[in-house]
Amino acid sequence: MLRLSALLLLVLFAIPTGSNAPADSSPYQSPGTKKMAALLVKIFNEQDWQTDPNKDAVRAKYFENQLNSHPPYEKEIQIRKAIADCLLRAGDSAGSVEQLERIRSLSREKGTPLDPDFDKQVRDALAISYLRVGEQENCIAMHGQESCIFPLKGSGIHKMTRGAEGAVREFTAALEKNPKDLKSRWLLNIAYMALGRYPQDVPRQWLIPPNTFDSDADIGLFKDIAANASILTNGHSGGVAMEDFDGDGLLDLIVSGSGPLDQIRYFHNDGNGYFSDRTKESGLTGEVGGLNIVAADYNNDGHPDLLILRGGWWGEHGKYPMSLMRSNGNGTFDDVTEEAGLMSLHPTQTAAWADFDGDGWLDLFVGHEQQGKESHPSQLFHNNHDGTFTEVGAANKIADLGFVKGVAWGDFNNDGRPDLYISRKSQPNILFRNDGPKDKKNPQADRWQFTDVTEQAGVTEPLQSFPTFFFDYDNDGWPDIFVGGYWFDKFDDIAAFQMKKFYKAETPRLYHNNHNGTFTDVSKVMRLDRAIIPMGASFGDLDNDGWLDIYLGTGDPAYEALLPNRMFRNNEGKNFQDITTSGGFGELQKGHGIAFGDLSNNGQEDVFEVIGGALPGDNYPSVLFRNPGHPQNRWITLQLEGVQTNRAAFGARICVTTLNGKNKRRIYRTVGYGSSFGGNPIRQHIGLGPATGVEEIEVTWPVSKSTQHFNHIAVDQAFHIVEGKNELTPIPLKTFTLAPSAASHGHSMEMK
Numbered sequence: 001m002l003r004l005s006a007l008l009l010l011v012l013f014a015i016p017t018g019s020n021a022p023a024d025s026s027p028y029q030s031p032g033t034k035k036m037a038a039l040l041v042k043i044f045n046e047q048d049w050q051t052d053p054n055k056d057a058v059r060a061k062y063f064e065n066q067l068n069s070h071p072p073y074e075k076e077i078q079i080r081k082a083i084a085d086c087l088l089r090a091g092d093s094a095g096s097v098e099q100l101e102r103i104r105s106l107s108r109e110k111g112t113p114l115d116p117d118f119d120k121q122v123r124d125a126l127a128i129s130y131l132r133v134g135e136q137e138n139c140i141a142m143h144g145q146e147s148c149i150f151p152l153k154g155s156g157i158h159k160m161t162r163g164a165e166g167a168v169r170e171f172t173a174a175l176e177k178n179p180k181d182l183k184s185r186w187l188l189n190i191a192y193m194a195l196g197r198y199p200q201d202v203p204r205q206w207l208i209p210p211n212t213f214d215s216d217a218d219i220g221l222f223k224d225i226a227a228n229a230s231i232l233t234n235g236h237s238g239g240v241a242m243e244d245f246d247g248d249g250l251l252d253l254i255v256s257g258s259g260p261l262d263q264i265r266y267f268h269n270d271g272n273g274y275f276s277d278r279t280k281e282s283g284l285t286g287e288v289g290g291l292n293i294v295a296a297d298y299n300n301d302g303h304p305d306l307l308i309l310r311g312g313w314w315g316e317h318g319k320y321p322m323s324l325m326r327s328n329g330n331g332t333f334d335d336v337t338e339e340a341g342l343m344s345l346h347p348t349q350t351a352a353w354a355d356f357d358g359d360g361w362l363d364l365f366v367g368h369e370q371q372g373k374e375s376h377p378s379q380l381f382h383n384n385h386d387g388t389f390t391e392v393g394a395a396n397k398i399a400d401l402g403f404v405k406g407v408a409w410g411d412f413n414n415d416g417r418p419d420l421y422i423s424r425k426s427q428p429n430i431l432f433r434n435d436g437p438k439d440k441k442n443p444q445a446d447r448w449q450f451t452d453v454t455e456q457a458g459v460t461e462p463l464q465s466f467p468t469f470f471f472d473y474d475n476d477g478w479p480d481i482f483v484g485g486y487w488f489d490k491f492d493d494i495a496a497f498q499m500k501k502f503y504k505a506e507t508p509r510l511y512h513n514n515h516n517g518t519f520t521d522v523s524k525v526m527r528l529d530r531a532i533i534p535m536g537a538s539f540g541d542l543d544n545d546g547w548l549d550i551y552l553g554t555g556d557p558a559y560e561a562l563l564p565n566r567m568f569r570n571n572e573g574k575n576f577q578d579i580t581t582s583g584g585f586g587e588l589q590k591g592h593g594i595a596f597g598d599l600s601n602n603g604q605e606d607v608f609e610v611i612g613g614a615l616p617g618d619n620y621p622s623v624l625f626r627n628p629g630h631p632q633n634r635w636i637t638l639q640l641e642g643v644q645t646n647r648a649a650f651g652a653r654i655c656v657t658t659l660n661g662k663n664k665r666r667i668y669r670t671v672g673y674g675s676s677f678g679g680n681p682i683r684q685h686i687g688l689g690p691a692t693g694v695e696e697i698e699v700t701w702p703v704s705k706s707t708q709h710f711n712h713i714a715v716d717q718a719f720h721i722v723e724g725k726n727e728l729t730p731i732p733l734k735t736f737t738l739a740p741s742a743a744s745h746g747h748s749m750e751m752k
Contacts, residue, residue, distance in 0.1 A: 028283040030334035036323055037286025040310075043320055043345075044260040052317045054260050056616055060086035073110055077103045077118075084125055088559070091617020093132040097166070100126045120177070127170035128559045131187065132617075134163025134194055139589075140234065143621050145224050150564040150586035151213055152193035164194040175206055183560060186495030190562060190588070208499055215582035219543055219569055222583050222607065222625035228739035230274045231267050233622045236612040237535070238262070239293035239349075239593035240622075240679040243304040245282075246331035249733055251597050251681055255610055255622060256290030256308060258349075260320070263288055264308065268331065269599060273740045283332045287323055292593060293679060296353035296672070297648040298362050299387055302641075303327035304648070304682065307364070311347035313557075313614065316374060318347025322366065326387075341388045346376040350676050354409035354418040355646045356434060357445050358703050361385050362646045365393070365420060367404030378404055378422075382445035395446040402427050405486070406676035410470025410479045411651065412457075413517060416702045418651055420450065423465035423483050423676070431457050431481075433517075458519050462487075462506045467537035469675035471548050472668045473526075474573035477655065478513040479670065484534035484552065485509070491560045497532050498563060505532040508552075527575045531566050538678025540596025540605045542583075544633035544687030546658075546667045547572055551607060553591020553677075557614040565591040565609065587611060589620040595679040599624075601733040603635040603716055605685055626738045634688040634715035638697070639731060640671055643723040644704040648672060648682050651702040652723075658691035665689065683718075691715055697728070 146156035235257035311318030380393030406423035437443035464487035485506030511519035536553025547570035564586030604627035640649035650672030
């Protein structure tokens with residue numbers, strides 16, 4: 001059998017992964033980062049090319065070599081089909097088309113019709129390969145503001161038509177064979193959109209009417225201005241952290257990609273509407289891979305640090321370490337994973353920070369993917385206050401948790417201690433209530449009481465889960481739970497869902513907090529049961545009305561899983577309105593890490609989303625949706641700083657009482673407890689609706705148990721609040737327009 005060699009590695013590096021391989025040198029790179037970079041490449045090189053999901057290009061070469069022996073016809077077409085499958089997954093869609101068309105020509109030359117089942121496999125693979133050719137030649141190579149935004153129109157229509165034309169031809173043939181093939185019907189309509197021929201040219205019997213995709217409300221168009229703002233990415237599924245990493249008052253972006261050689265990227269907010277790539281200057285060179293990123297200030301120095309999570313979904317090939325990147329406060333980072341005591345080799349993409357024992361320092365829970373013979377217990381790391389951590393999950397009996405896909409901290413019973421919610425694959429979810437130390441007189445982090453209250457709380461479903469978070473959707477001061485379902489029976493389910501037909505796919509759950517330790521599933525009542533296979537998820541306030549909205553990044557590793565990401569507007573806590581198409585949020589490519597934040601300091605939250613799939617060839621540019629503005633509503637931004645509480649103020653509760661004439665209203669937020677697959681800033685942007693002023697800001701601190709009150713504050717301002725210091729300090733923020741000269745022209749997405 002062919003073994004992995006340096007020559008074949010060169011083939012791998014040629015795959016579009018969203019980055020180049022690690023550079024040989026960097027203006028700044030700490031010893032820990034250099035050591036981690038070498039380890040990551042070593043682990044990748046040692047993976048078996050025959051089974052590693054990231055090495056399809058190598059497997060394609062292996063099968064191509066088999067053709068040199070001139071195999072008989074029956075074997076040759078099987079080999080060519082295997083080559084086509086590998087090439088498609090590796091990103092060479094045109095090469096896949098070539099192999100599949102060659103199978104058909106060989107059949108004609110031999111005068112031997114293909115076996116019906118094999119013929120269907122070839123046709124299905126050709127349809128997807130052609131569709132992907134169209135996406136690569138248009139949506140990526142000539143990327144514009146409307147590329148792959150559903151429903152396709154304007155600059156989203158393909159100029160290079162061979163891909164979409166081939167897809168129309170093959171999907172039509174599939175439907176002629178089986179008119180009930182809903183997957184082909186759905187993708188046929190998309191292919192016609194790509195050609196600018198929808199709906200008029202779609203055969204009537206297969207047309208999905210345009211009004212099927214109408215939104216419930218219109219919030220204004222959020223244009224994708226990522227490329228116009230110089231955020232040039234072309235990567236895989238990954239995470240995002242939106243924070244001010246150099247202390248200049250501007251929110252930056254750090255983006256990861258799940259490919260094992262994908263370089264993490266640092267986009268610095270330059271304060272003029274554009275971003276600059278500071279990856280090399282940041283000391284992040286060599287930090288590759290990472291399906292998710294979680295930010296926090298673990299050492300209480302006032303600078304947000306990063307945790308990069310690796311190996312999720314890869315099973316036996318997912319034994320990669322996570323990286324703890326300590327921020328130096330000037331836009332540079334050091335890898336301190338080993339010295340912090342966090343070095344371990346487990347597949348994961350989910351973790352969350354919280355001060356579970358109330359000692360004023362953030363601790364870390366990491367959920368691992370444990371299945372079959374693979375032993376990967378989850379971990380709870382207690383912060384030792386000296387830059388190191390001690391694992392206490394096993395001692396506290398919250399380690400053997402199975403296949404964990406999402407974790408979130410939140411104080412569901414408002415007792416000041418963060419509780420832990422776990423979403424899992426193929427098992428009931430778990431809610432652990434934090435009951436404090438077992439010995440109240442001698443509290444020890446490794447003798448803590450986490451009580452499983454899942455059954456009595458009523459939050460076990462769905463049994464196939466992924467992203468999750470605590471948030472207060474109805475502003476009653478009690479955190480509710482969102483958890484996304486992640487399962488579908490077959491690809492027809494995706495089409496059936498989009499066409500509003502019966503489907504079997506799992507849907508999300510929204511659990512309303514009943515204030516008594518129990519929750520009620522209100523998903524259907526709140527109309528949040530209208531999404532399937534969400535991966536990325538986050539929340540924010542798009543129109544500053546004071547109600548938290550939800551954005552879901554959808555998809556599955558297969559190319560067939562082409563469905564729009566979905567945005568839901570919170571309609572005053574009464575229900576959620578689907579505003580996907582009216583707002584321009586319906587990106588068709590795979591959606592992952594999501595962050596809501598005010599990138600231009602103008603009081604309006606923009607939305608950044610990491611786009612791209614898990615397969616080596618499923619790369620795509622990420623999106624930045626610029627908020628068009630909602631001047632009818634006011635806002636306030638609060639940067640909290642803990643003293644007895646952890647410095648980043650995770651767990652601090654905020655209640656803002658607004659005035660609108662004689663009408664008073666309370667709006668609640670909690671600092672730090674974000675989504676398991678989202679990266680919102682730590683500072684709190686709070687929409688106030690049409691308020692004329694703020695009567696009171698109330699902040700409750702979880703460690704000191706103190707409450708601060710600030711009265712009669714003007715709106716549309718940012719303030720700094722320090723625990724125990726009764727001063728509301730204004731923060732001067734530079735305001736500007738994102739991508740001020742952004743036009744709908746195309747951009748090449750070739751990586752530097």
